Every structure is written in C-alpha cells, then in structure tokens.
Amino acid sequence: GKEVVPAGQLLSHQGSIGSDGALAELRPKYSLTEVGLTQNIRSLIKKIPNEIARSSSIPNHVRERFSYRATSHYGKNSAGFHIHLGLPKALLGRKSALNAPSLNHLVRALDWYVSVPTVPLETSPARRLGRGYGGYGKPGDYRLSRVTLEYRTPGASLLRHPKLTKGMLGTALAVTREFISRIRSDSNEFSALEKITPKALESIMPLPSPAKVKGILRDENVKPAMSELDSLRTDIRTFASYGYHKESIEEFFSLAEEQARFSTEMMENWK
Numbered sequence: 001g002k003e004v005v006p007a008g009q010l011l012s013h014q015g016s017i018g019s020d021g022a023l024a025e026l027r028p029k030y031s032l033t034e035v036g037l038t039q040n041i042r043s044l045i046k047k048i049p050n051e052i053a054r055s056s057s058i059p060n061h062v063r064e065r066f067s068y069r070a071t072s073h074y075g076k077n078s079a080g081f082h083i084h085l086g087l088p089k090a091l092l093g094r095k096s097a098l099n100a101p102s103l104n105h106l107v108r109a110l111d112w113y114v115s116v117p118t119v120p121l122e123t124s125p126a127r128r129l130g131r132g133y134g135g136y137g138k139p140g141d142y143r144l145s146r147v148t149l150e151y152r153t154p155g156a157s158l159l160r161h162p163k164l165t166k167g168m169l170g171t172a173l174a175v176t177r178e179f180i181s182r183i184r185s186d187s188n189e190f191s192a193l194e195k196i197t198p199k200a201l202e203s204i205m206p207l208p209s210p211a212k213v214k215g216i217l218r219d220e221n222v223k224p225a226m227s228e229l230d231s232l233r234t235d236i237r238t239f240a241s242y243g244y245h246k247e248s249i250e251e252f253f254s255l256a257e258e259q260a261r262f263s264t265e266m267m268e269n270w271k
Helices: 034-055 100-121 162-186 198-204 210-217 229-236 242-258
Strands: 017-020 023-026 083-085 142-144 149-151
Touching: 017 034, 023 034, 034 162, 034 242, 083 162, 100 142, 100 149, 100 162, 100 198, 100 210, 100 229, 100 242, 162 198, 162 229, 162 242, 229 242
Parallel strands: none
Antiparallel strands: 017 023, 083 149, 142 149
C-alpha cells in the first residue's frame, strides 16, 4: 500500500510552500483577480517537488514515487482552501459592535453563494460535516486581521484543478465586491457603520436564514445544494461586477451542476 508522509517531515514551516503540521500549505502572492491568483498558485504547485528536494533528505528514488493530493479531509486531518479578502479598513482590525454585523452578513453571503456550490464538487463531505480534529470547515468560519478577512469554510479539494480554484475565487470576488458596494453608500463611505444593523443588512443583501445555509452545508446529501444552484447563479448575474468574473463564475456553476469529478492528483491537473 501507499505510505502517507506528514508534510512536516518534508517541508519547513515557513515559506510560500510550507507545512502546517501533517499538511502542506501553499501561500501564494496576492492578486486583484482570480486569474492572477490562480496563476500564482500554479507557479507554487510546480515548485513543490523541488522544494521538497531542497528541504528534506528523502532520496530521489523515493521522491519520484510521491503523489500530491488535494483533498479536504484525509484520515483525521481537515484541510482548508482559505480565501483572504481585502476589505475597506473600517471593516478590518478587531471585531466590534460596529463592524461585526457587516462581517457576519458578508460571510453568510460567501457561505451561500460560494460554499453551497462547492458541496456537489467535494470528494468527501467529512470536512463540512465537522468530522476530524478541530471541526474545521464549519459554516461562517472566518478570521479577521488588519489586512484581510480570511474566509475559512471552503475545503482544499477545490485546489485539485485550476478550473475549480479559479471559479470559486471569481465567485468570492463578485460576492464581496457586490456586498461592499451595497453598504458603501448606506454607511457614508463606511464612516457611519452604526447604520448597518442586522435588520438593515437583510434589506441591503437579502439572504436565507443562517439555519438554512448551515443546514445545506452540513447535509450529507448533495441534493439540497444542487436544488439552489439555478437561483444562486441567477442572483449573481445581477451583481455589478458579474461581467468582470463571468467566465469564472459560469464555469464554476456548470461544473457544480455536473458534479464534476477531477482526480485529486494536483500535479497532473495543474500542468
């Protein structure tokens, strides 16, 4: 059988290609577009074998038999495809009574428009069902810094093919840009965030209840997610920035509708 080698034995913790415990982690340079970021990710994936050769003492004849898998759950490990989103400064930093309602609503929008379409594309539901260490992948999972909002719900199996990566990133950008555009005027360029209450947000960007979104993302059956794809795509087509991301979004939803299956072997898919 195949032996699983923890990434920590092969890669240093630091760097653009590093390890996070047993898992390998890619840390690409940022980009303002999904196409640019996908290209940055591709350049890192191509460098993985050389980085392992540089960082470890594994013999060449052993390394040549390695396979590199992109999966959201393996054994008891849960692997994420975290998306770092640049937001207006007023929304970043620490969560407070002022920015928390907007952030929570944006993340629910990302759960709805971005993560629901990934359900039919996942190779295993274990991550989104909360199985494994830490329960990673739960709906509404994000971290906030002074630089970005890190959206943490999507799983790493979306990294297994560039079409999935680009599609998910393009959809996330369109949703985020739409949300920011809608609250910009209502908050006087974010200087009056106290006006952006949970009640106001339900009018600014109507969304299903948190319970409904969570229920679909935590359902082992993919049918509830599949049944929402048409309406999700129709909504996104009305977003102001849809035209900028049209190709990525349309391909993403087409793949979700087909329940497209790609090999988990990254190197072959990202050639």
